[in-house]
Amino acid sequence: MILPCLYIAPTKEMGRGVFTSEKLKAGTVIEIAPVIVMSRKDRTLIDQTLLHDYIFEWGDDQQQCCMALGYVPIYNHAYKSNCEYEMDYESDLITIKTVRAIKSGEELFINYNGDWNDEKKLWFEAV
Numbered sequence: 001m002i003l004p005c006l007y008i009a010p011t012k013e014m015g016r017g018v019f020t021s022e023k024l025k026a027g028t029v030i031e032i033a034p035v036i037v038m039s040r041k042d043r044t045l046i047d048q049t050l051l052h053d054y055i056f057e058w059g060d061d062q063q064q065c066c067m068a069l070g071y072v073p074i075y076n077h078a079y080k081s082n083c084e085y086e087m088d089y090e091s092d093l094i095t096i097k098t099v100r101a102i103k104s105g106e107e108l109f110i111n112y113n114g115d116w117n118d119e120k121k122l123w124f125e126a127v
Contacts, residue, residue, distance in 0.1 A: 003024075018074050025101055028098045039064060040065075072096065078110075
């Protein structure tokens with residue numbers, strides 16, 4: 001499920017991103033995406049490709065990884081994001097919801113650390 005008001009468009013600094021054409025209230029579920037779960041062995045292979053930047057660690061012990069379908073791989077990162085994601089390991093789903101009110105035309109961000117306001121440096125910035 002992807003809200004019909006969401007769309008993908010170019011950004012100035014991050015390639016492409018997910019935007020909304022309508023105002024959204026805080027706590028709105030904007031996407032529920034199925035995921036493809038992969039093993040630790042698959043992760044070793046994926047880490048050698050560009051897809052490494054688009055996968056999520058998966059499972060309570062994070063021994064697996066997943067590729068989310070839908071728009072999930074296109075949301076850009078912000079340390080104080082306007083959306084958050086929740087992983088449902090039993091149903092193999094990722095849900096994206098807003099954490100504050102969002103204006104029409106605004107880009108939607110998630111925090112790649114998992115919590116919408118976690119400021120721990122990311123793998124691509126820790127250099």
